[in-house]
Amino acid sequence: GNQTSAVMFVIVGFSHQKDMNVIFFFLFLSIYIITVLGNLVILLVINTDPGLHTPMYFFLRNLSFLEICYTSVTLPRMLVNLLSGDRSISFAGCAAQMYFFVFFGSTECYLLAAMAYDRYRAICNPLHYMDIMNKKACMQLAASSWICGNLVALGHTTFIFSSPFCGSNAINHFFCDIQPVLMLLCGDTYWNEIQVILGGVFVILVPFMLILISYGLIISSILKIKTAKGRYKAFSTCFSHITVVTLFYGTGMFAYIHPKSSYSLDVDKVLSLFYSVVTPILNPVIYSLRNREVKGALFKM
DSSP: OOEEOOOEEEEOTTGGGGGGHHHHHHHHHHHHHHHHHHHHHHHHHHHHOGGGOSHHHHHHHHHHHHHHHHHHHHHHHHHHHHHHOOOEEEHHHHHHHHHHHHHHHHHHHHHHHHHHHHHHHHHHSTTTHHHHTOHHHHHHHHHHHHHHHHHHHHHHHHHHHTSOEESOOEESSSSOOHHHHHTTBOSOOHHHHHHHHHHHIIIIIHHHHHHHHHHHHHHHHHHTOSSHHHHHHHHHHHHHHHHHHHHHHHHHHHHHSSOGGGOOHHHHHHHHHIIIIIHHHHHHHHHHHTOHHHHHHHHHO
16 A cells, blocks of 8 residues: 655665765765776777787677676765765666666676686697687677576666556665665565576676686696696686676675675675775776786887
8 A cells, every 4th residue: 555656765875974974075086087087098009909809808708898897887976975965866866776787887897707718718629729719709698698587687777667666765775776676566476576587697607607617618628738838828718707707606606696795885885885886996906917918008109
């Protein structure tokens, strides 16, 4: 009887720490600027250096563009909220924010799996690598990642925002994430929770298992290399990718693959900050500092 057709939501964010608003604003503004500039530099370096026009850097270019989009879904809106104090967001605006956040996040999960497959082919099939990972194959893998991410986001957003909301319209989070919005739905949300968990399995666990299989085969091939220098050189091409996968998938699993009964808003905020804000700013650093080719191209530019 208390069902409502919500017109506006209120993003609670960090409103309980109003005296920290100015500090939070400049902190997140700095993070956003560094993230965008860092990933733009990676894109520029890859596009301008012919030596980096290889499958590995094709996927890295996709990842950098994805990180710019990913952080732009949440941080600019958070900055406006911190500066103006107006924490309201329309029903359509909340749905759009959730859609794009899930879209870019899911696409990154699939893209990281595609990057692991690329490393597997490079190390386990070096003689046929360029034939297997040709331009068409790379385009198909990248396009599949974007299409799958879009389908997952469309399914989640449609399923949640076609359900009735009731009671409070306050979203205890800093953006319209799935679990905080799910808590505002009326009645039994069992099937919504099942959908979220299943979505987490297909978006996080399945690509993660493919990554583990790829690296199992990679490690097996590296161990067969006779010289320590050769083993180090082969493994060093994977180190940056392994670091990014650990950071992104680790927090994603904790955030999405659990029932609502074990859900903690405070813990989720911290996890969300990590995979939506911290990881994108670290990616350019990880890939540039650990990669001699990128550092060389950056120095030349």
